[in-house]
Amino acid sequence: MKQETAIILLVSKQISMRKVIRSHLYRRGFIHILEARDGREAQTLLLQNPINCIISDWEMQDITGIDLLLQVRSDPELQNMLFMLVTAETKRDNIEKAILAGVDDLLIQPFTPAKLCEKVLRLIQKNRHIPREMQIHMAGSTKSDLTSPILQSLLDEGMTFDQEQSEQETVEEIHIANSQLIAENTYLKAELDRLSALDLKSPLTELLSLNQSLLQQRSLSAEVKQQLKQIDHLSHHLLARVDGSLNLWKMETDQYELQPESFDLIAVAEQVINAERPNAKNKSITIALDGPHKCHCYGEALLCRTLLGNLVRLAVDASPKKDTVLIKVHADEYLHITIHHMGLTSIEQQNQFFNKYSLPNNPTVSEAYAARIISIIQGGDIKVVSKVNEGSQFILRLPKGA
Structure with a gap:
């Protein structure tokens, strides 16, 4: 398997650890890298993506790396997946425990970028996990009866790590790599702050307010009112896109501070329909809404405006000509929104639908990925x-408002 086609899932509670590993792997040609903060999020991603290899921390809350490994090996559809554990522990008993659970390799901390990439490249070349028969006497035994050299290889690595490269060289290389990553993150944050400082939201909000005031005037002709309504729809659309673009990075890095409140989702859906109608008209597509007169959601209206806008655009683009894109809304304990069209999505496309990048080597973040992040940050799913x-x-689920 080649680096550019492999899909790797990083699982770690430490954002810094995920970024260090991601940065090094990306430089070596691994462009499809997903991230999970814990075992539960990893389980969700495994159901939604055709992942080839998992690189997971050993120590995590709720579901540890070993627990996740055992779950993968017990699932007939996932049991051949490659799995690497990252740990600072080099005790023989723990290494034996990982081997018995079915690990393919261990990445011992601290590690150098070269060691990381070497291990992952070697692992990916295997293409899939190959079960090994072995008998290992666990803690308390005097020796191990090995039928595979993998355990001895891992034991040797854990016991002779400092013999391969002096501790000072290792620390210096890691320090250089981390310094480069910090510099990159500082640059990205500065760019984000610069874009935020432009404050496009304030003038757009003022424009919307002024537009609403003009619409209240009775002396306006029907044609002028229609033009003002179109300005209102486009301004809402632009405001949602600006807000979503600026906040996506914060959401990905757990820096976004959600400020939820109860709002009418039906009104937001109507804004989306009005904004997307011109694009749909080009394909002779109708966008319809089926739901109650009002239906309150608990979240941020502007985020939901971006979320629904992304999904409706995707539905319109995938629909055959003269089709109908139908938005249905109903409520029980949650709000349930379905957006239906007659286009077809293959199993492979469904598995990769919410990937960050829709096409290889395309730096544009997919609208489906942004929609998923926005739904999760508000306590929903999609x-x-x-x-x-x-x-x-x-199929979208969001918290219900008062």
Whole structure:
């Protein structure tokens, strides 16, 4: 398997650790890298993406790296997946425990960028996990009966790590790599702050307020009112896109501070429909809304405006001509929104639908990925389902408002 086609899942509670590993692997040609903060989030990503290899911390809350490994090996659909554990522990008993659980390799901390990339490249070349028969006497035994050299290799690595490269050289290389990563993050944050400082939201908000005032005047002709309504729709659309773009990075790095409140989701959906109608008209597509007169959601209205806008645009783009994109809303303990169209999404496309980048080597973040991040940050979830003769639908769940 080649680096550019492999899909790797990084699982670590430490953002810095994920960024260090991601940065080094990206430089070596691994462009499809997903991240999970814990075992539970990893389980969700495993269901949604055709992942080839997992690189996971050993120590995590709730579901440890070993627990996640055991779950993967017990699942018939996932059991051949490659799995590497990252740990600072080099005790023989723990290494034996990992081998018995079915690990393919261990990455011992501290590690150098060269060691990381060497191990991952070697692992990916295997293509899939190959079960090994072995008998290992656990803690308390005097020796191990090995039928595979992998345990001895890992034991040797843990016991002779400081013999391969002096501790000072290792620390210096890691320090240089971390310094480079910090510099990159500082630059990205400065760029984000610069964009935020432009404060496009304030003038757009003022424009919306002024537009609403003009719409209240009774002396306006029907044509002028229609033009003002179109300005209102486009301004809402632009405001949502600006807000979503500026905040996505904060959401990915757990820096976004959600300020939820109860708002009418139906009103937001109507704004989305009005904004997306010109694009749909080019394909003779109708966008319809089926729901109650009002339905309150608990979240941020502007984020939901971006979320629904992204999904409706995707539905319109995937729909055949003269189709209808139908948005259905109903409530029980949660708000349930489905967006249906008659286009089809293959199993492979469904598995990769919410990937960050829709195409290899394309730096543009996909609208589906942004929609998923926005739904998760607000305590919801999202999936895509497609069936022959029934079409496709986005199934979205959000917290219910008062």
